[in-house]
Amino acid sequence: MKGISHFLLVSFFFISSCTSLFAIDENSDTLVVIKSITLEGNKITKDRIILREIEFEVGSILKVSTLDSLIIKSQQNLMNRSLFNFATITKSIESNECNVNVKVIERWYIWPIPILQFADRNINAWLDKKDFGRINYGIDLNIENFRGLMENFSIILQIGYDVKLGFKWKTPYLTKNQIFGIGIDGSVKLNHEVAFKTVNNEELFYNSPSGYAQRNITTSIDLTFRLKYNYLHGFSIRFNQFIFQDTIFKLNPDFASSVQEFNYFTIDYGFKLNFRDYNPYPLAGFYFDVSVSKKGFGVFGDEVNNISLNAKFDHYFNIYRRWYFAYNLSAQIANENQRLPYFIKSGLGYHPNDIRGYELFVVDGQQIGIVKSNLKFELLPRTTFKIKWIKSTKFSDAFIAMYLNIFFDLAYVSDIYANGINPLANQFLYGTGIGLDIISYYDVVLRLEGSVNKQNKTGFFISFVAPI
Numbered sequence: 001m002k003g004i005s006h007f008l009l010v011s012f013f014f015i016s017s018c019t020s021l022f023a024i025d026e027n028s029d030t031l032v033v034i035k036s037i038t039l040e041g042n043k044i045t046k047d048r049i050i051l052r053e054i055e056f057e058v059g060s061i062l063k064v065s066t067l068d069s070l071i072i073k074s075q076q077n078l079m080n081r082s083l084f085n086f087a088t089i090t091k092s093i094e095s096n097e098c099n100v101n102v103k104v105i106e107r108w109y110i111w112p113i114p115i116l117q118f119a120d121r122n123i124n125a126w127l128d129k130k131d132f133g134r135i136n137y138g139i140d141l142n143i144e145n146f147r148g149l150m151e152n153f154s155i156i157l158q159i160g161y162d163v164k165l166g167f168k169w170k171t172p173y174l175t176k177n178q179i180f181g182i183g184i185d186g187s188v189k190l191n192h193e194v195a196f197k198t199v200n201n202e203e204l205f206y207n208s209p210s211g212y213a214q215r216n217i218t219t220s221i222d223l224t225f226r227l228k229y230n231y232l233h234g235f236s237i238r239f240n241q242f243i244f245q246d247t248i249f250k251l252n253p254d255f256a257s258s259v260q261e262f263n264y265f266t267i268d269y270g271f272k273l274n275f276r277d278y279n280p281y282p283l284a285g286f287y288f289d290v291s292v293s294k295k296g297f298g299v300f301g302d303e304v305n306n307i308s309l310n311a312k313f314d315h316y317f318n319i320y321r322r323w324y325f326a327y328n329l330s331a332q333i334a335n336e337n338q339r340l341p342y343f344i345k346s347g348l349g350y351h352p353n354d355i356r357g358y359e360l361f362v363v364d365g366q367q368i369g370i371v372k373s374n375l376k377f378e379l380l381p382r383t384t385f386k387i388k389w390i391k392s393t394k395f396s397d398a399f400i401a402m403y404l405n406i407f408f409d410l411a412y413v414s415d416i417y418a419n420g421i422n423p424l425a426n427q428f429l430y431g432t433g434i435g436l437d438i439i440s441y442y443d444v445v446l447r448l449e450g451s452v453n454k455q456n457k458t459g460f461f462i463s464f465v466a467p468i
Contacts, residue, residue: 114138331374
């Protein structure tokens with residue numbers, strides 16, 4: 001009996017040793033094979049849309065450390081598609097086989113959004129005028145993730161200060177291999193008021209006492225090519241028609257030629273590298289965007305003829321614990337041989353070229369250089385919580401984060417047509433200040449900032465997109 005006990009004891013230690021010898025250490029570089037990938041929570045989104053963002057597939061043989069890295073990247077890919085409020089990928093390993101589970105919480109995708117917006121460049125420009133008549137209202141029926149294929153479809157019906165009728169349809173994956181995408185849109189805009197001149201770096205507006213000061217018809221087709229996860233090529237063709245009241249040309253002879261109707265095509269090509277951890281408010285990674293745009297091809301005349309190059313680079317990284325830093329470098333180079341009509345905006349203060357401290361100003365010009373910088377402190381780390389009185393997980397599962405930041409922005413705008421009435425051109429401009437950023441689900445970003453610029457003008461400003 002004693003011998004049997006010894007045998008069992010020895011056998012136990014032998015089996016334990018063998019088990020330890022062949023067990024998978026998930027922190028090692030042991031190779032594992034992906035046995036299965038299961039999806040959970042995608043009631044609307046098609047499986048192939050999710051699997052397109054996973055940077056490995058069934059049958060892949062990977063080191064555990066490599067798999068962990070790809071899981072993080074895959075989660076970022078899913079979140080950056082703006083389809084889900086949460087995306088979590090977990091793994092379980094048995095022997096040398098790995099089972100992967102992808103759990104998502106889908107967003108609400110149908111938004112009959114009431115339009116209540118300002119007939120100005122931004123909310124700060126509208127607050128500066130304090131004119132409640134300068135408001136547009138209507139409805140924007142926006143269907144995201146249409147058919148579960150990440151398609152976007154929207155119809156805009158807007159009245160009020162300006163009238164706009166428009167539609168847009170975009171699908172990122174037109175083909176089965178999920179590489180090519182297409183988008184089509186068109187709109188008609190009728191504006192009672194139009195900017196006709198810039199004086200002291202502020203836009204002057206003409207308000208038509210009867211009829212519309214500006215009519216604009218736009219149609220476009222966009223093609224995209226996304227072979228890899230973080231690379232995107234884009235090509236677009238756009239047609240624009242502008243019709244203006246003749247009073248505008250009397251107010252500003254340099255507004256354009258005496259022709260009241262302008263028709264022209266624009267062709268754009270762009271390339272993007274996106275390695276950001278979370279597009280709406282990145283804390284790590286980088287982003288690069290370069291595009292070439294050609295306006296006018298002589299088809300309808302030579303009133304519009306311009307080519308421009310735009311480039312942008314953003315970099316985000318963690319300094320130490322809850323401290324983060326980000327900077328942006330942007331540049332625009334445009335052909336100076338022919339002066340563009342005034343209504344084709346180019347310069348600082350027009351999207352996407354802006355710096356903090358100059359929200360109320362515009363600086364017209366052809367060449368632009370911008371440097372932005374942000375030092376952030378994580379006041380409230382990303383915190384998830386449940387809103388108990390809401391039953392749907394699309395809204396009940398939420399998160400919030402807050403960041404205090406100090407910023408410094410610098411810009412230079414070159415304008416060969418500057419005639420002294422816009423003094424901010426052809427000099428370095430800078431703004432600095434402090435702010436509070438509030439981040440939440442559904443890509444919500446709220447920025448509250450106080451700033452002072454080179455001209456010692458101070459202000460408090462509100463924005464709804466990440467500063468960099």
